[in-house]
Amino acid sequence: MLDPALLVPALLTLGVFSILYRENPVFRCIEHVGLGMAAGYALVTIVFNGMLPRLVAAARHPGDMAAVLLALPLMAGIAFTALRRNALGTLGVTIAAAIAAGFAVPGLVQNLILEQMRATMVPVGLSSDAGFDSLVIAVCVLSTMAYFSFTREPRGIRGLAAITGLYTLMISFGASFGYAAMSRITLLIGRFLFLLRDWLHLVN
Amino acid sequence: MLRALTRPLAILLGGAAILVYFVPHQAGQWVEARLVDWLVLLQAAALVAGILALIRRQLARVRSGSLSQRIYPMLMLGSMAAMLIAGLFGTTAATAFGALYGSVLQPIQASMLSLLAFYMASAVFRSFRLTSAPATILLISALVVLLARIPLGEQMIPRISVFATWIIRGPNVAATRGLWIGMGLAAVATAFRVILGVQGPSGGGRS
Amino acid sequence: MRISYLGLLASLSRIDRRIIYLLVACAVALPLLAASTTRLIPAEESQSFHRAIAQLAEGETVLLAVEYNAGTAFELEPMVVTLVEEVFSRNARMVVSCFDAQGVGLVEETIAELAAASGKTYGTDWVFLGYRPSAPGVIISLATAPYAVFPRDHRGNSLSDLPLSSSLSGYADYQLVAVIASGTTAQDWVIYGTGRFHAPIIVGLGGGIGPTFQSFIDARTITGLIAGLRGAAEYEQLAGRPAEALRALSAQSTAHVLLVLLIVVGNASFFAARWLERTPY
Structure with missing residues (x-):
């Protein structure tokens, strides 16, 4: 219980939980220490693990075409981190955005559009459970998309589809809320297990 | 240039x-x-x-x-x-960097996120209201999933898992599928706008 | 008399938030003191998740992509622990990549402990690549040119010097891809990874985004799915390794029941207050 390796984390945990009682400077101090350390940790990881190994490898083979080509993004990256808008920095951002966008296009078309459409276009019917479920899903998918169609006023069959889409979305959001609640509670259980088991040894 | x-x-x-x-x-x-x-x-x-x-x-x-x-x-x-x-001076667990991470940053991050459970409980008590038909449907769906995902809920209402599974595999799949398809179409359009310079730092006046 | 009951009910809406916090704390803490485990009926997606790992043969290689930090560790670490234990017990090999800059130390420590307990050697049975920025870049690189992004592993070894990683040239070297993620990395794997890797992809997710991935199971974009503590507990049971997730489920149960009660009482109180406002006496 008095082992510093457990006492410090336990006191920090209790310090964070103190905000539940009321606003206090202890919580604010811990909050800012956490933010600073998180930024410092991320900076070290990004620089030492994310950038340096590749740059060192490139520096060891300066004649290599791949290493030479790395000079442009490196300069653009340095210009970008200068935090003032400049042409080289803008070039770096543009290159990164264009490459990321280009890489995404085939996957978006294949996995978010075509595969999802293929999974919807399956035999439907009222005679079997599977056929009926497929029919419900197909109708609800179309209705959900109709709900987000704003080109014309939703009247008649369009209005009915939009309402069905809204209710479908609400069912889905309800399910997502249930899972999100589960997730938050799980994280709290983790902290309580630390306090009760690891620190106070009240739980085996 | x-x-x-x-x-x-x-x-x-x-x-x-x-x-x-x-x-x-x-x-x-x-x-x-x-x-x-x-x-x-x-x-x-x-x-x-x-x-x-x-x-x-x-x-x-x-x-x-x-x-x-x-x-x-x-x-x-x-x-x-x-x-x-x-x-x-090194980034492994045995260094000062690892010790600071394990004994200070780790408990702070974990505790900060776990606070959300308390705030969520307070929010559902005060704001989760049956004030309209869509809100009612959302609430019923949430209640079913909350109860069905725990052993206690399955013991209290035996068929609730079947209903929750239907919600997840039926309307939930349909809604998310509609959203994924819509997101995919919008993302492809945006990707081409970025590549062609219509949107983003190289064009459109926005960065 | 009826009015006074309603008044009492209506007054509950003004209850101090700290009482609700105390109820939440009790709902979580008390079941932990009297811990018990229950048997679950695993979902089809959890069974597919487990089956994909159970089918691994000796010497096959798993690519494990992990994205969590200290904040979300308790939800996802049980998944990683069971998965790594199962992979090692089948004498399969593992290449691990971390997608969260703030989770690198945590992930390496966890897997190193499990590897030591299973008697596995670093470099031969498993390799930790560490963290690199840009999830899309890392995913594409792992599929086609791993050394472009990872010239060295997290410990500074050259990948071409380690027996396991020296044999890696891309997607064809992996028999299974497992993604355990709390954020958008799982979505990146669906968009960038599924077309490039020919191995089946299984996904373990934080509860918040779990339901949104069900449609990828139906579309067969991913093979298996476990979400949240419930998913982790089902997987522990299927793997025959009951641990943290199954144990925490009792506390999860009481907390969920409390949430349901809060919703019901909150609404009853709201409608009671509204009825009293509209009643003239």
């Missing part, structure tokens, strides 16, 4: 990034590896720029605020500096 190059370069590199997916040739893979190399380095630079912006903002707060207002940004900068200095 550089500004004139920006848009053609975006079209060239973005177009190449699309095409290499369909070219299993070694040359295509070499180009893909270079594009990935660039992307990783530039995104790392973007993350570093973000953290530098945070440092600048905190320095400005230290300079401008009163003594009581200076304490928190100073604490933030001090703890960041401690982590950076510790990181210079």
